[in-house]
Amino acid sequence: MASAAGAETIIGMDGVNKWFGQFHVLKDINLHVARGERIVICGPSGSGKSTMIRCINRLEEHQKGSIVVNGVELSNDVKAVENIRREVGMVFQHFNLFPHLTVLENLTLAPLWVHKVPRRQAEATAMSYLERVRIPDQAKKYPGQLSGGQQQRVAIARSLCTNPKVMLFDEPTSALDPEMIKEVLDVMIELAETGMTMLCVTHEMGFARTVADRVIFMDQGEIVEENVPEEFFLNPQNERTRAFLGQIL
Numbered sequence: 001m002a003s004a005a006g007a008e009t010i011i012g013m014d015g016v017n018k019w020f021g022q023f024h025v026l027k028d029i030n031l032h033v034a035r036g037e038r039i040v041i042c043g044p045s046g047s048g049k050s051t052m053i054r055c056i057n058r059l060e061e062h063q064k065g066s067i068v069v070n071g072v073e074l075s076n077d078v079k080a081v082e083n084i085r086r087e088v089g090m091v092f093q094h095f096n097l098f099p100h101l102t103v104l105e106n107l108t109l110a111p112l113w114v115h116k117v118p119r120r121q122a123e124a125t126a127m128s129y130l131e132r133v134r135i136p137d138q139a140k141k142y143p144g145q146l147s148g149g150q151q152q153r154v155a156i157a158r159s160l161c162t163n164p165k166v167m168l169f170d171e172p173t174s175a176l177d178p179e180m181i182k183e184v185l186d187v188m189i190e191l192a193e194t195g196m197t198m199l200c201v202t203h204e205m206g207f208a209r210t211v212a213d214r215v216i217f218m219d220q221g222e223i224v225e226e227n228v229p230e231e232f233f234l235n236p237q238n239e240r241t242r243a244f245l246g247q248i249l
């Protein structure tokens, strides 16, 4: 399927709905992401941003509509879910590193035990990604010995070690002190420059302006507005978007 940009669609969400009990958290979500596209998702707290991106690697299940990732429709088929998780890396607000494993062990865990990569190769790959996020010297330390910004860069490197085709970021800088935000955003900008497909929930509007091909605004479980960054920021169409931007800019 072709997207607006003419490139191949890597994520297709059509008529996606989800409920938590009685609560309708995602309402008819339609979102098509082209390979290599960078999308920023913003919106008020509780609008369904995390739930939407968690549906893409099936950390949450949708109840209606379809989600196709890299040609595979998400269903209860365990093999399909395993395949998707292999293709889709995720970085969370609170890093989610294993505290009892060193940085290097965090990075090699999935390659060694899930993907059966030989140890020497797994460690070489891990070190190359630690170099890319500029902390190869921290490989033998434990997460608790690192700053928040360093831990988040480890989390990004860990995701990249399984060679994903898509990276999901859920407010990756929200838990960081201001002086550490830039070092994480710089790594994300470099990743974008490699052509990685990225969906980032973030309120870092400078990042959105620099990197995003499209900005999506969610409110109350709906995609209310989407546009290229210039138009989105300078000329928001929807009243709810204007109110939101008025609060954060």
Ligand code: ADP
Residues within 6 Å of the ligand: 020, 023, 025, 043, 044, 045, 046, 047, 048, 049, 050, 051, 052
């Ligand atoms: P956002 O990321 O935009 O802040 P979320 O996707 O986390 O929003 O949550 C959207 C809504 O769904 C919120 O009202 C939240 O309380 C609710 N919600 C999220 N996860 C669950 C859950 N596991 N069970 C019940 N309600 C949930």
Ligand code: MG
Residues within 6 Å of the ligand: 049, 050, 051, 170, 171
């Ligand atoms: Mg969230």
